[in-house]
Amino acid sequence: MLRAAAAPLKQRSSQVWRYGALAGAGLAVASSIALADEAEHGLHPAEYPWPHAGFFSSYDHKSIRRGFQVYQQVCSTCHSLELIHFRDLVGVSHTEDEAKELAANIEVTDGPNEEGEMFDRPGKLSDKLPSPYANENHARYANGGAYPPDLSLITKARHDGQNYVYALLMGYREPPAGVTVREGLYYNPYFPGGAIAMPKMLNDEGVEYDDGTPASEAQQAKDVVTFLSWAAEPEHDDRKLMGAKWIASLSVVLLTTIYYKRFRWSPIKSRRLIVDVVN
Secondary structure: OOHHHHHHHHHHHHHHHHHHHHHHHHHHHHHHHHHHHHHEEEEEEOOOOOOOOOOOOOOHHHHHHHHHHHHHHHHHOOOOOOOOOOHHHOOOEEEEHHHHHHOOEEEEEEEOOOHHHOOEEEOOOOEOOOOOOHEEEEEEEHHOOOOOOOOHHHHHHOOOOHHHHHHHOOOOOEEEEEEOOOOOOOEEEOOOOOOOOOOOOOOOOOOOOOOOOOHHHHHHHHHHHHHHHHHHHOOOOHHHHHHHHHHHHHHHHHHHHHHHHHHHHHHHHHOOOOOOOOO
């Protein structure tokens, strides 16, 4: 009788061990897949509390100005902003006179003139921000075959764009044990593949802000990402303001509708009519 009772118990124990082994194998496979995905697509960035991410929040325009300074002094040596003109800065990060002064500091090839020749002239508000390279081939030749992407839409062109760009700028470190990076590349776990051709560009006090803000590495990364977010969505503040106006207007319409439904139409709809057919 004891033997009969022990047989099902032994069978049940073997099933538990079998399921445990299968679960362990499944976790091992899932872990290896996750590691392979991380190596291929890069480490997923954290979620950072951007001040303009709220439903009714707008850009920090002082941060946009500082971010433009970081782009101009650091990023513009390799990256372009093809969709941004000097006039776009007016009223956002600079006054009109400041934007005109920035534009006048560059020379733009224009023409042809009356003689059919091209000529150089000082920049105007209608000109684009200058590109560091004449074309893609020139850019690749100057960067060992790597092509620095245009940054106009970078926060929209990358998954979780703002968080990704910030994490990428702050993510440079020494490769862990067992990971080798070939010469000319730099280890960054947030970049797909873990090896990026762009060296670490931001350092504490790498720029001197005009407003006196301490230029730590994290502050520079935050400001330039804010600037690039604005470059990708310059209509951001206007869109949110228009949305707030529509919400306010529709709220008034809704309250008016409820009032007329409850206090004007409802008594008429629910009143009782008695028809005296005799008289």
